[in-house]
Amino acid sequence: MNKPHYVRTISVLFKKELMAYFNSPIAYVFIGIFLIVGNWLFMNPFFLNNQLSMRYYFVILPWIFLFLAPAITMRLWAEEKRSGTIEFLLTLPITNWQLILAKFFGAFVFLAISLVLSLSMPIALSFLGEFDLGPVIGGYLGALFLGGAYLALGMFISSMTKNQIIAFITALVGCFIFFIAGADFVVGYTGGALAEILKFIGLGNHFSSIARGVVDTKDLVYYLSFIFFFLWLNVRVLERKK
């Protein structure tokens, strides 16, 4: 299969994935909840702190994502299995990688659209006074990578079950474990090499350094490897099911 053809097929499947979100009311409910909960949790203490900063927003965002990313990924495979469309997809002349990339990018762009809509907040805050854009840009960039990592993990988990609720809960627990793996209170219990490994694995550690506005290629490589690894596992699951 030549290159443009390979990408074109992914883009056809990607369009279908993205349209599937917006063809149902769930997408709008999802974005609505994300914006309301995020803004509410952020704005509540905002005036008490009397600080023009979005630092706290990027503290709560990973926790909101913990629920939202599994909610996006839980139906990705389960729905295809339920409706029988999985048989159509897996008998098309396309590779498993094409299918998985299309699904992943569909979910990722949907999450990105939700994030873009939340930009109204920093825009509004910028009118209030001197506003440091560095951490905001870093925070959004980190959120995209963290969201991508959650989605890759959630999608892999959903490929292993037909049940959406199980997919949701397992993905939530999985994302939570990876997020807190490098947190101080976890690392504190361990020591030596294990602590270093946990610090490296923890999705949260890499996020907080990007969210501070320090964009280190090490963190980006980590996230990309994490995403690639779980997408690869997902490909393996599809192959094994044959």
Next chain:
Amino acid sequence: MIEVKGISKKFNQNQALDQISFTVKQGEVLGFLGPNGAGKTTTMKIITGFWQPDQGSVYVAGIDMAKDSLSARRKIGYLPETVPLYDEMKVFEYLKFVAEARDIEKDNLIPHIKSVAESCGLQDVIGKSIEDLSKGYRQRVGLAQAIMHNPDILILDEPTTGLDPNQIVEIRDLIKKVGKEKTVIFSTHILAEAQATCDRVMIINHGKIVGEGRPEELAKTVSANAYHLQIKGEPGNAIQALQNLSGVLRVEIVNQGSENFEYQIQPQDGIDAREQIAQCALGHGWLILEFSQQPTSLEEVFRVLTKESN
């Protein structure tokens, strides 16, 4: 066109397919018959590349499915048992997605979709949401999906299940129309359908092929054709007398009227018992109203073959 060589598939402890081999020639319509769980769907899923066999190989248009699955899949149109539809899409939107995913030329996309929709009788519902369609129309959309890329081979898994008699006739006619140009494998529970639509049938049970051939050939392998005998009046011990004839396997009363008695007489394999029966009737002085030989129905073949293999 399709060559299946010794494929086996096991799910946990259940041997779904056990060393199945067969070939389907170009332009042939093959009917796949068998009780539920016999292995029909598994075979179809393996031919389409959805599953891989534990053993054996599948060649589609000369291409080894294990080596170049993508090229082989391009040759196949597949309608699974559960019609693979996205309910939230409109019919046109879905067909466009299928056409694009099947890499239909962009310049020819819309006219091509229209012609496929027309050949499946979808013109009236093209703008409708799939979730609002009747079962018959859903099946047609599924069939349109399967023939979208003009494949040489069509695999249809129980395409008429759950449809009403009118819809069944419509889908069957559609299959016949498509089957004129393509190689078709389709599975069904309705034996009359297989008889009416297929060039050849294959009966599968417990993951093994138990019978294969043209419906009438298959009938001969199972048993000799039965005789139908109608006698006027009460013949007394007719069953006993007929049963005692050396070439007769069994005798059943099929209709018992006030004046007429009708019997079905099954001769032993390969034996022509007509003369003995006629002499027996004359000897007993029965008044024969009708004496004919009936071809064994596919139902009978199916019943015997699947029972034997149980």
